[in-house]
Amino acid sequence: MAQYMPSREHEDGAEANQEVYQRFTNLVSSWPVSPGLSGFQIYRHESGWYTSLAPMVGAMVADACFTARPSDIVVATLPKSGTTWIKALLYSTMHRKEHPVDSGDHPFNSVSPHECVKFLEYQLYTASRIPDIGRLPDPRLFATHVPFVSLPRSVPGSGCKIVYVCRDPKDILVSQWKLSNKFRIRDGLEPLSVEAAADFFCDGLSPGGPYWDHVLGYWRAHMAHPERVLFFRYEDMIRDPAAHVSKLAEFVGRPFDAGEEDAGTVDAIVRLCSFENMTGLGATKEGKTELVVGAVENNWFFRRGMVGDWENHLPPETTRKIDAITHARFRDSGLHV
Numbered sequence: 001m002a003q004y005m006p007s008r009e010h011e012d013g014a015e016a017n018q019e020v021y022q023r024f025t026n027l028v029s030s031w032p033v034s035p036g037l038s039g040f041q042i043y044r045h046e047s048g049w050y051t052s053l054a055p056m057v058g059a060m061v062a063d064a065c066f067t068a069r070p071s072d073i074v075v076a077t078l079p080k081s082g083t084t085w086i087k088a089l090l091y092s093t094m095h096r097k098e099h100p101v102d103s104g105d106h107p108f109n110s111v112s113p114h115e116c117v118k119f120l121e122y123q124l125y126t127a128s129r130i131p132d133i134g135r136l137p138d139p140r141l142f143a144t145h146v147p148f149v150s151l152p153r154s155v156p157g158s159g160c161k162i163v164y165v166c167r168d169p170k171d172i173l174v175s176q177w178k179l180s181n182k183f184r185i186r187d188g189l190e191p192l193s194v195e196a197a198a199d200f201f202c203d204g205l206s207p208g209g210p211y212w213d214h215v216l217g218y219w220r221a222h223m224a225h226p227e228r229v230l231f232f233r234y235e236d237m238i239r240d241p242a243a244h245v246s247k248l249a250e251f252v253g254r255p256f257d258a259g260e261e262d263a264g265t266v267d268a269i270v271r272l273c274s275f276e277n278m279t280g281l282g283a284t285k286e287g288k289t290e291l292v293v294g295a296v297e298n299n300w301f302f303r304r305g306m307v308g309d310w311e312n313h314l315p316p317e318t319t320r321k322i323d324a325i326t327h328a329r330f331r332d333s334g335l336h337v
């Protein structure tokens with residue numbers, strides 16, 4: 001990848017670099033494009049995955065410019081897999097000493113987990129800027145929706161840790177369908193029917209899709225390097241959140257000590273980050289998150305927060321089709337969703 005020369009410093013320390021963004025925008029604009037399960041047109045990356053123009057360009061700029069450190073931790077998910085939840089759990093676990101979870105003035109009271117753990121391609125490498133994240137203290141926490149194959153090359157190269165969450169594709173489909181219709185209605189477009197949304201999803205035409213490639217990419221990385229790639233299932237997290245907080249803390253090298261166990265710190269983190277608690281916070285009820293695809297009301301990241309809501313929305317033939325693809329694609333992988 002050609003080196004870029006940053007040109008101008010913004011007030012927030014970000015470097016403007018029109019040229020590198022323009023170059024990738026031109027490249028992505030030459031790739032196949034189609035409607036998809038999104039409020040936006042969906043482009044096909046040369047390595048076979050899909051997303052809309054701006055986050056794809058952001059992912060490519062991050063690939064060219066982001067320098068990962070071994071101490072970084074990157075949350076990787078498909079949209080609607082529980083990203084907001086795992087960001088909250090990771091941030092509150094990592095920062096539990098400076099921000100005790102029961103203190104009453106935890107950062108989540110005023111800012112969303114998306115401000116605490118930012119997306120590389122939706123929040124940091126956007127608006128022609130090269131963010132000055134070199135000044136951030138260790139350990140730095142980031143997030144991404146890009147597949148393993150298109151992670152910034154310095155991420156696997158640095159040996160930094162990756163936390164992946166996967167979720168039942170049928171629940172992701174319903175959650176993405178509901179969210180994309182919010183964008184579409186906001187932008188004066190017709191909402192998608194659930195059948196049209198399912199067709200897009202099965203064809204891989206959803207942000208970060210195809211779902212099956214995304215999950216398998218991180219699953220294989222986890223199987224090859226379990227000490228570097230943690231692999232959680234949303235459904236398991238719902239079943240036993242405390243066990244997952246403990247595993248997460250161990251994985252990131254911050255296990256809970258006996259005093260914390262006695263003080264109930266794990267349960268306090270689970271409560272703080274629970275759907276019920278997060279939906280009641282002012283930052284969720286009133287705040288917005290600036291993403292490259294537009295400002296999103298923080299309450300859009302919370303809907304039902306349950307396993308199996310697909311049963312209320314998907315026709316039986318759609319369910320059968322998705323289950324058949326999942327069975328065929330995951331059959332020899334050892335992965336069960």
Ligand code: A3P
Nearest residue numbers: 080081082083084085175274275302303304305
């Ligand atoms: P539903 O639409 O099925 O309710 P993401 O954060 O990746 O955008 O995922 C959003 C999904 O996670 C939504 O699913 C949302 O309700 C659910 N979610 C958000 N916060 C959660 C929490 N604290 N616990 C469980 N689920 C949560």
